[in-house]
Amino acid sequence: MTERVKPVVGVGTAALDYDAELMLRLKQGDCASFGVLLDKYRSPVIHFLYRMVQNQAVAEELAQEVFLRVYRSRSTYEPTARFTTWLFRIATHLALNTLRDSRGEKTREYLDDDGAELPARQISDRRPTIEQHMLHEARLEEIRGAITALPAKQRAAVLMHKYEEMEYSQIARVLNCSESAVKSLLFRAYETLRARLAHMA
Amino acid sequence: MRCPIETREQELLLEYCSGTLDRERAAHVREHIGTCRVCGEFTARQAAVWRALEGWDAPAVSPGFDQRLYARIGKEVSWWDLALRPLGVLVERSPRPAGVRVPESAQVDVASPDQVERALDDMEMLREFNGMVRPDTADPKM
Numbered sequence: 018m019t020e021r022v023k024p025v026v027g028v029g030t031a032a033l034d035y036d037a038e039l040m041l042r043l044k045q046g047d048c049a050s051f052g053v054l055l056d057k058y059r060s061p062v063i064h065f066l067y068r069m070v071q072n073q074a075v076a077e078e079l080a081q082e083v084f085l086r087v088y089r090s091r092s093t094y095e096p097t098a099r100f101t102t103w104l105f106r107i108a109t110h111l112a113l114n115t116l117r118d119s120r121g122e123k124t125r126e127y128l129d130d131d132g133a134e135l136p137a138r139q140i141s142d143r144r145p146t147i148e149q150h151m152l153h154e155a156r157l158e159e160i161r162g163a164i165t166a167l168p169a170k171q172r173a174a175v176l177m178h179k180y181e182e183m184e185y186s187q188i189a190r191v192l193n194c195s196e197s198a199v200k201s202l203l204f205r206a207y208e209t210l211r212a213r214l215a216h217m218a
Numbered sequence: 219m220r221c222p223i224e225t226r227e228q229e230l231l232l233e234y235c236s237g238t239l240d241r242e243r244a245a246h247v248r249e250h251i252g253t254c255r256v257c258g259e260f261t262a263r264q265a266a267v268w269r270a271l272e273g274w275d276a277p278a279v280s281p282g283f284d285q286r287l288y289a290r291i292g293k294e295v296s297w298w299d300l301a302l303r304p305l306g307v308l309v310e311r312s313p314r315p316a317g318v319r320v321p322e323s324a325q326v327d328v329a330s331p332d333q334v335e336r337a338l339d340d341m342e343m344l345r346e347f348n349g350m351v352r353p354d355t356a357d358p359k360m
Contacts, residue, residue, distance in 0.1 A: 055284065055287070059279060059283065059284075060276075060279055063276070063279050063283075064276035067276045067277065068274070068276060073277050073280075077279070077280060077283060080283070081283075081286060081287050081290065084287055085287070085290060085291065085294070088291055088294075089294070153273075156270070156273065157273070157274060159270075160270050160271065160273065160274045161274070164274075175271075178236070179236070179268070179271050180271075182238075200229050203229070203232065204228060204229065204232070207232060207264060207267060210267045210271075211263045211264060211266075211267050214266065214267045214270045214271075215262075215263035215266045215267060216266075217266055217269075217270045
């Protein structure tokens with residue numbers, strides 16, 4: 018196994034200082050700093066929310082609310098924790114509320130039928146055949162189904178661990194629980210996923 | 219090393235599969251996996267899950283996202299400004315004599331033409347709203 022490259026969210030100390038500094042600049046009235054934070058965290062937040070609620074329109078609406086709350090909180094912001102911990106705490110809170118409110122509904126139904134929900138495809142000279150496309154879609158459906166089957170908190174923990182590459186301690190702060198509780202959440206979640214997805218090797 | 223499954227330290231295997239272990243510990247786990255069938259199967263299945271999840275791309279963000287967000291922020295800011303400092307955005311900061319320091323809280327931002335227009339629209343809406351709610355006391359200037 019090779020050591021993975023850290024993405025934008027699993028940040029080191031230097032990045033922490035920079036994000037906090039941007040928030041402090043925003044607090045002092047420098048609106049351009051908000052633009053920098055938005056550029057940096059727009060995709061991670063929307064992608065996280067998309068994988069949580071599995072609906073792109075809802076994910077973007079929730080992300081709007083996340084960034085609005087960041088902007089609204091600028092005057093009271095204090096850099097007591099990593100900026101990303103705070104950001105993902107807001108995002109997770111909104112996603113969990115949405116999942117709770119829509120329990121029993123089919124949240125993955127597309128709002129429109131124009132296929133806008135499908136992941137953006139890489140332009141390639143070697144276009145996949147219909148069979149390959151169908152196989153890919155079937156695999157994705159299986160992955161989405163497996164993630165959807167997880168309890169909401171386990172889902173959030175897996176998504177932060179896998180896609181945002183957050184450490185246990187940071188996930189614990191986002192979910193407001195202990196580090197050992199995060200390890201337990203992840204262990205149970207991956208156990209379920211291994212049972213459902215291991216055949217995809 | 220002792221078997222992580224026997225010692226109930228499976229998170230070590232999870233960290234190994236996610237590539238977050240340091241080189242030294244990863245080497246110990248790799249060596250153990252080579253000799254332990256149970257841990258070997260565990261890591262093979264976990265690696266399969268990891269690869270499956272890697273294949274799940276999120277859709278591209280819609281092009282109008284920032285525009286929608288800034289429109290909402292702009293709306294909030296103008297209402298907030300109206301509530302806190304009704305005429306603040308309309309007044310241009312006047313030049314002050316050298317050496318005179320004005321507290322930050324007393325300074326007023328220079329408004330761009332579209333900000334002024336938006337503030338006027340908001341004031342117009344407020345005036346209409348005020349007139350509807352309390353027609354007898356509504357201030358014709360506000």
